[in-house]
Amino acid sequence: MGNIQYFSKFIAAEKVYTEQHENYTKQSFRNRCEILTANGKLALVIPVEHSNGKKIAIRDVRISYAQTWQKQHWRAFVAAYNSSPFFEYYSDYLIGFFERKEEFLFDFNIKITEKIIELLDINKQIYFTGEYKKFDENFEFDYRQNISPKAQVAKSDQMFSPQKYYQVFAQKFGFVPNLNIIDLLFNEGTNAKNELEKCIIKYLY
Numbered sequence: 001m002g003n004i005q006y007f008s009k010f011i012a013a014e015k016v017y018t019e020q021h022e023n024y025t026k027q028s029f030r031n032r033c034e035i036l037t038a039n040g041k042l043a044l045v046i047p048v049e050h051s052n053g054k055k056i057a058i059r060d061v062r063i064s065y066a067q068t069w070q071k072q073h074w075r076a077f078v079a080a081y082n083s084s085p086f087f088e089y090y091s092d093y094l095i096g097f098f099e100r101k102e103e104f105l106f107d108f109n110i111k112i113t114e115k116i117i118e119l120l121d122i123n124k125q126i127y128f129t130g131e132y133k134k135f136d137e138n139f140e141f142d143y144r145q146n147i148s149p150k151a152q153v154a155k156s157d158q159m160f161s162p163q164k165y166y167q168v169f170a171q172k173f174g175f176v177p178n179l180n181i182i183d184l185l186f187n188e189g190t191n192a193k194n195e196l197e198k199c200i201i202k203y204l205y
Contacts, residue, residue, distance in 0.1 A: 001033050001112055001113070001116060001180050001181055001182060002029060002033075002113065002116075002147070002180070002181060003029065003033070003034065003147065003178050003179060003180055003181060004162065004177075004178050004179065004180075004181055004183075004184055004196065004199065005147055005157060005160050005162070005178050005199075006029070006143075006147050006181070007116065007117075007120065007122075007181045007196060008160055008196050008199050008200055009143065010117060010120075010122050010124045011122060011124075011193070011196055011197060011200060012159060012160075012200045012202070012203050012204050013141075013203075013204040013205060014204065014205035015124075015127050016124065016126065016127065017127045017128060017129050017139065018110070018126055018127070018128050018129070019058070019128075019129050019132070019144050020058065020059055020106065020128045020129055021057070021058075021059075021129055021130075021131055021132035022057075022058050022132055022144065023055040023056060023057060023058065024048075024055075024056050024057070024058050024061045024105075025145075027149070027150065028148055028149065028150075029147060029148065029149060030058065030105065030109070031045060031046040031047075031048055031061075031105055032044060032045045032046065032149065033180040033182075034149065034179050034180055035076065035077065035080050035081075035179060035180050035182070035183055036080060036167060036168070036169055036173065036176050036179055036183055037076065037079060037080040037169070038079070038080070038169060038172075040173060041173075041176060041179070042076060042080070043149065044072075044073045044076055045069075046063060046069060046073075046105065046108070047063070047064040047066065047067055047069055048061050048062065048063060048064055048105055049061075049062040049063070049064045058105075058106050059104065059106045060104070061104065061105040061106065062103060062104060062105070063101070063102060063103065063104065063105050063108060065101060070098040070099065070101075071098070073098055074095065074098040077091075077094075077182065078091075080168070081168065081182070081183075081186040081187075083168055084168050084186040084187050085166075085186075085187065085188075085189060086185065086186050086187070086188070086189035086190075087186045089189065090119060090182075090185055090186060090189070093115060093119060094112075094115070094182070097111070097112050097115075110126060113126065114126065116181055116182075116185070119185060120181075120185070120192055120193050120196070121193055122193065140204065141159070141204065143157075158201065158202070159200065159201050159202050159204070160199055160200065160201060161199055161201055162177035162178045162199055163195065163198040163199050164177075165184060165187060165188050165195045166187050166188060167183065167187055168187065184196070
């Protein structure tokens with residue numbers, strides 16, 4: 001599940017293309033998300049099967065089930081958001097992703113992204129790149145590396161500015177911007193789309 005910045009692009013742009021021909025990038029949002037818990041910000045990582053140091057195409061990355069990460073992640077969601085206003089309403093739509101076992105990381109990401117778009121009532125489909133290009137003049141904005149958990153990798157986004165919304169633990173930590181989209185969904189519910197729109201500085205169509 002992408003963060004708020006990521007999902008704002010589905011509103012800000014007429015079409016959003018997902019890269020399906022890149023090599024897998026470690027320590028990125030491709031297999032992790034960040035939520036806010038009673039102990040602060042927490043990164044949840046989906047373990048993947050190792051390729052012995054070799055580059056592997058993103059579509060070929062298999063999820064590892066050697067650990068019970070699904071139960072661990074869902075318990076973390078429950079602990080963090082059980083008291084949020086809309087957890088009970090949306091949890092039934094999401095729990096299935098943490099019960100059934102998807103073989104490939106890419107498929108898991110796309111399916112859960114499609115569900116989030118549906119829950120946000122964003123009438124957009126996901127498009128895919130036809131081939132890998134380091135730079136593609138057809139795309140005005142390239143966020144493949146820009147949206148990153150690494151501060152030294154992430155670049156400033158002139159099209160996005162995080163805005164405050166209700167958070168369960170705000171009194172303890174203050175507002176924490178640009179968390180995983182479920183933080184916004186569980187806390188703001190049907191108003192989540194409006195909050196996303198507030199973060200958009202410029203529309204791309």
